Amino acid sequence: GLGVGAGKTVNVAGFQRRLVSVPGGSAGGLPLVGGVMGARQLSSFTPSPPLNKNAAASLEAEEEEGHVEVTVEVSPTATHTESAEASSYQEAPAGTDQEPAEAKEDIEGDPGALDKFGISEETQRALRKMGVEKLFPVQIQTFEALMGGKDMVVKSRTGSGKTIAFGLPVVETLLQTNSERDRGRHPRCLVLAPTRELALQIQREMVKVGPRLTTAAIYGGAPYTTQENILRQGVDIVVGTPGRVMDMIDKGSLMLDSVQMFILDEADEMLKMGFQEDVERIMTSVPEVRQTNLWSATVPAWVKSLAKRYCDNDRLEMVDMVGDSTVRTAATIKHYAVAASDDDKPSIIADLIRVHGGGGRALVFAQTKMEVDRLAQSPEMREWARQLHGDIDQKMRERTLFDFRAGKFNVLVATDVAARGIDVPEVEVVVQASTPENEDTFVHRSGRTGRAGRSGVNCVIYRPGEEGELARIQRSVGMRFALEGPPSPEFIMSSRVADVTKDLHKVSWKTSAAFAEAAEALVAEMGDKA
The missing domain is CATH 3.40.50.300 (P-loop containing nucleotide triphosphate hydrolases)
Known part of the structure; x- marks a missing residue:
């Protein structure tokens, strides 16, 4: 079972949270903030409790019958350093001609350093242009x-x-x-x-x-x-x-x-x-x-x-490269299960993307073309989502994927067939809009994030009463879900603050000075409200 009460500090998605009792619900309508940032980089926040109070009890019942338990694991807060050279799929960062000297020294001592394999200079240049510094x-x-x-x-x-x-x-x-x-x-x-x-x-x-x-x-x-x-x-x-x-x-x-x-x-x-x-x-x-x-x-x-x-x-x-491990998903993926009704799905999915996506790319899987259209065209998502399914002609599908990779929109809603084989760099979060039909579908969907050593988040939306299906997936795939309720308004707002802060840090110090006087005047004008 969960075994975590209010006030308990737990580690979820690479940072610590304190569980308290706050109202659930959605803060819909908040726009995405630009900039790619994983949820692991957010400051600590307060989430809402599980939507369905019977969910934990149901899963505990599964455990008592000899099934795998669903838990939120308590562990020291993890840190994860990402860099362009650590990914075979990541484009070279814009405006970066070379890595700092310390980073280069670390790479040179790495067993996967490119110069250890006799790779031609021409190909090494091509790999580095992709952001690949080691194998x-x-x-x-x-x-x-x-x-x-x-x-x-x-x-x-x-x-x-x-x-x-x-x-x-x-x-x-x-x-x-x-x-x-x-x-x-x-x-x-x-x-x-x-x-x-x-x-x-x-x-x-x-x-x-x-x-x-x-x-x-x-x-x-x-x-x-x-x-x-x-x-x-x-x-x-x-x-x-x-x-x-x-x-x-x-x-x-x-x-x-x-x-x-x-x-x-x-x-x-x-x-x-x-x-x-x-x-x-x-x-x-x-x-x-x-x-x-x-x-x-x-x-x-x-x-x-x-x-x-x-x-x-x-x-x-x-x-x-797999061995005897029964775990079929990447170890860098955090898995969450969130209970929701069909009517609440669009707003809850939008909130999950805001919280766990951090302004980066998100991929939403739906079972049917009709469900794809309903989610992508919902008021909560239509401004920043596009759909992909079999009724869309090939030319438009390719255009949609091109724009998604290029960052022209944040969220792609797709059927399994349409999304099969998609490999897009830096998908921060995957949302499965309903419990997958089988374990292979779960693995395929969740595998769109956490690729090439990156961290990722996979959220499954389930109906109350489907806890047995979650337990079955856990046993087969060899992973564990953390049960969550819909992100609270406070949680969503803290995510937005972190996004805006990160965007501000992107501004060069050479140009930020030009805004200092205006910022000081605004703070003085607004006083305590600033």
Whole structure:
């Protein structure tokens, strides 16, 4: 059970809170404040108690029946330092030409420092432009083997940095041997991804890591002519979805005779989505002498069978970045469960985003297209949210994702299918607008935050009486929820104050002096009200 009473100090989301009895409810209508800041950076505040007083008792009953308990853990306040160089997905900070000397010394002594791997200066410059100064564990564990031409099966969680893990060796290999840049050249690397969104994301990363190479994305829902024209001009890397790749092969538009490296990303998702036959047909279409590596969050029997039949077992390496751990979500994610009725969802979700998002990006998942539209167009969210679902045409979906990544709006409300494969940097908070149908859906949704070592917050909205579903998810996924009520008005206001304070600190000291006289005059005019 919760085991925490009023007045008790607890650690939630990296900072301490004091639980007191205050009225619940929403302060709707407060605008978001610009600037990306996680909830962990907020000063201490006072939240409201759980919305449903029976929730804790229900979960305690689950525990008494032999189920996992739901708790708020008491621990020393944690600190988390984030920096551009710590992320494979983060853009270089604007206006920052170089890191402080102390930070550079720390990186140079890190086992993942770029200069320890023989990476070319050209590629190092590209990585640093992305904000990457060191490799992540999965990248460290696989780089030398992949550069050595070995076949690999890599078990790694979503958000661990696997795109750069397989993309970096591809870029380095092609740059070392890519003396011919003939028009009409056939691709030497083929990457298969289960969804067009993931294919586009991988292509973007490849372009950033290897800007001198030509990387094409081949996926359904876009005109054939445009993609065929790109292929005719000559490409080095093709990233595609199974269906469109098969179509291009059948039409003779995509020639795979020069492929030296084949990569299957999210192999377990390929299985779930029924792409086994297409994947195997494509694998038989590439030359037998090639490097093959398979990437998957889990390794079902089909993936093992692929490795046995299509990999060179004499040079095959298995890398398991998950191990025996039963935890299926990143350790950097804090999980909350909030009880709410359907009518209260828009205002409660808006408040959760204000409190935990800190002005940064938020991703809201809904079960149906109708629910997506209802939330995104609600009075509480319509000014700063857009929707994404299957009824929106592909061009508009791509535009929406582009604008979301660019920070033109803060909140994306989406269905699971539309959001599959989305990888957006710095999603501070995920909100699941209803209890997910199964554990895999929960893992997929929550995995959109806390990526590449960052901290994140995942909130699940549930109906009173669904505590058993929460306990089931805990047991299966290996995590724990903290039960919360809707953020109180005081809590929301403290978040706004922290956001505004952070924005003020962004103002250069060279220009802030120009505002000092006006600020002093305002304080003098308002007196105690200032």
